[in-house]
Amino acid sequence: MNLFADAVNWILEPANYVGSNAIPLRLAQHLVFTLVTLVMASAIAIPLGYLIGHTGRGRGLAVTTSGGLRAIPTLGLLTLVALWVGIGVVAPYVALTVLAIPPILAGAYTGFEAIDRRTVDAARAVGMSELQIVQKVEVPLGLPLLIGGLRSATLQVIATATLAAYVADLGLGRYLFAGLKTRDYAEMLGGSMLVILLALALEGIFALIQRFVVPRGVSGRVGGRAPGTTDSTPVSHSLRTEDPTVAR
């Protein structure tokens, strides 16, 4: 446990709070990087996902493409893009935006798909235009799953941003690689603990948000399993907001 004491001392060491390698600065870099990446990925994935979810077209293509994207090792993508565009922050931004798209896209269209068709038909029957259906019915009801997708993308980006320090002078991951080079285990361990804490904190925040965005009138168990059905329905699963993996 002495190793952990050293790491905590490293985190608390005043010298690590000044200069260009200060912990708050690295943390801010990490967070800004994550935020920008998520905004860029969302700008592409959310409209596309809504389009797929609303029209039901292109779903097969989206599933195949994002499935393929997920199988690609992030380190390979990072290093390859870094060779193309040169060492620096551009490579991580490009690579991570690409990686963040599949979960957000999936969150957007599965959010629409999980809505009871009768609800959408009813909205159409009372005279809503297609745009109104999207805005007033599908977007609010699909929000919990979209947030689930964003949650998954965020954790992915936080983790990969750490790895991105391998190709760019960026974020908390620098401590891991700097410590590795100088054989300073306290620095590596301290840096790792900071990243883990950050990831867990964000996971907690997202869990709260996800619970919060379920529209009023839609309780967690509405649309649950009908009597006699054996397989669990997608709806009962999708609205299980405490669910760590399925909704993510």
Next chain:
Amino acid sequence: MTWVLANLGLIWARTLDHVVLSLPPIVLCFLIALPLGWLARRYRISRGIILTGAGLLYAVPSLPLFFVLPAVIGTGLRSPLNVIIALTLYGVALMVRVVSDGLDSVDADVRQSASAVGYSAWSRFWQVELPLSGPVLLAGLRVVAVSTVSLVTVGAVIGVQSLGSLFTDGFQRGIQAEIIAGLVVTVGLALVFDGGLVLAGRVLMPWNRRAAPSKPNVPVELRAT
């Protein structure tokens, strides 16, 4: 292409390293998740603890975990054991949920019928519930396999050799072909593992063959870093 042809031996050696690192986590996580998943489904309290713990564990990024594990279990920083244990933990985190959902997917009527014709709880689990939840378990294992093969590459940055070493080496020496070769072989290996699992599923669950592989409810998200 020239690089690839000149280094086929190296690529093969790294592929073997990769297999050695990725097979144990896939097998181990299944063996560990089975009792844990059963426990998670059985009691309300254990369900909360196990599933919450699994969710949190799954949220821990892989690279920091590779650094923290040696301090916890006393292995060397560059020991392949770190990678194997870390990936087993991720696999367990994902599979307990799947096992619990899989057992849940067994029709209550079937379970009661099994008890009525005299199955003990133990034999009912092995002979009725486990086989019936097979398709769900298989789908979960496929996710674990693809995720694990991809995650092994991350170990390369701390010096644990795998196909990921082709990324770090190619990056440092500026050889694009090496990185591309690494990407292709890693994805290929993931496909081979996936295919192997599908095949094993056909052999072990012949009654399931006619149905087109309708995807049961499994986590679609997989950890890639």
